[in-house]
Amino acid sequence: MTVRKNQATLTADEKRRFVAAVLELKRSGRYDAFVTTHNGFIMADTDNGERTGHRSPSFLPWHRRFLLDFEQALQSVDASVTLPYWDWSTDRTPRASLWGPDFLGGTGHSRDGRVMDGPFAADTGNWPINVRVDGRTYLRRALGDGVRELPTPGEVESVLSMATYDMPPWNSASDGFRNHLEGWRGVNLHNRVHVWVGGQMATGVSPNDPVFWLHHAYVDKLWARWQRRHPDSRYVPAAGTPQVVDLDETMRPWNDVRPADLLDHTRHYTFDTA
Numbered sequence: 001m002t003v004r005k006n007q008a009t010l011t012a013d014e015k016r017r018f019v020a021a022v023l024e025l026k027r028s029g030r031y032d033a034f035v036t037t038h039n040g041f042i043m044a045d046t047d048n049g050e051r052t053g054h055r056s057p058s059f060l061p062w063h064r065r066f067l068l069d070f071e072q073a074l075q076s077v078d079a080s081v082t083l084p085y086w087d088w089s090t091d092r093t094p095r096a097s098l099w100g101p102d103f104l105g106g107t108g109h110s111r112d113g114r115v116m117d118g119p120f121a122a123d124t125g126n127w128p129i130n131v132r133v134d135g136r137t138y139l140r141r142a143l144g145d146g147v148r149e150l151p152t153p154g155e156v157e158s159v160l161s162m163a164t165y166d167m168p169p170w171n172s173a174s175d176g177f178r179n180h181l182e183g184w185r186g187v188n189l190h191n192r193v194h195v196w197v198g199g200q201m202a203t204g205v206s207p208n209d210p211v212f213w214l215h216h217a218y219v220d221k222l223w224a225r226w227q228r229r230h231p232d233s234r235y236v237p238a239a240g241t242p243q244v245v246d247l248d249e250t251m252r253p254w255n256d257v258r259p260a261d262l263l264d265h266t267r268h269y270t271f272d273t274a
């Protein structure tokens with residue numbers, strides 16, 4: 001059974017295996033297909049049109065399935081690897097072990113944002129940025145530059161306390177749990193973390209930075225915590241909503257999976273802690 005662990009608790013061997021599997025997906029070309037898919041949805045999802053991956057109720061089940069695909073790809077390389085999560089409300093500085101040279105490497109050079117250390121630094125030759133929105137082919141970060149503070153535990157708590165999953169107009173203007181977690185409204189959790197990391201993470205090609213998966217694994221864990229906190233609350237809308245994925249409608253790009261199929265993560269993985 002797949003257990004997703006807090007990145008701060010990984011052993012040296014677990015970090016090494018995770019990094020090696022990610023690098024092998026990159027080498028084989030499979031990694032960049034994930035970046036392309038994500039960017040395609042970022043570009044296409046709009047507040048007043050069809051919206052699936054972002055700024056809509058299906059933000060959470062869409063990313064849950066996207067992460068499952070990526071985790072299965074990792075496991076096809078090394079069956080012992082699972083996706084770790086980054087609790088950014090706790091490990092909230094550039095000095096966290098997450099950013100060590102034995103794991104994801106640190107922030108970028110002040111001049112051009114270029115990451116200079118770790119397994120994903122351009123100098124290694126192992127991490128070319130091929131799917132990109134500008135000419136730069138090296139991984140960039142500017143930890144804490146775009147916004148100074150990561151969300152606090154108190155801010156996370158304030159969003160987990162919202163009992164309604166989502167609300168009309170089912171987009172970036174919505175009240176409710178989903179949009180506050182996504183961050184278009186209120187204290188801003190998920191979106192703010194993308195901005196805090198900076199570089200490619202602050203763009204539609206954000207999966208170019210491997211921290212994307214650890215960030216979204218924690219967003220996904222927060223959804224699971226919310227479900228346990230509010231057992232009587234459900235995914236909405238239930239049916240008949242134009243341009244929005246209802247509970248029993250299939251989601252692109254898979255077309256064979258509905259939000260209803262993804263509500264229970266324990267069918268696929270568990271977490272190390274509640």
Ligand SMILES: [Cu+2]
Pocket residue numbers: 190194216
């Ligand atoms: Cu994201």
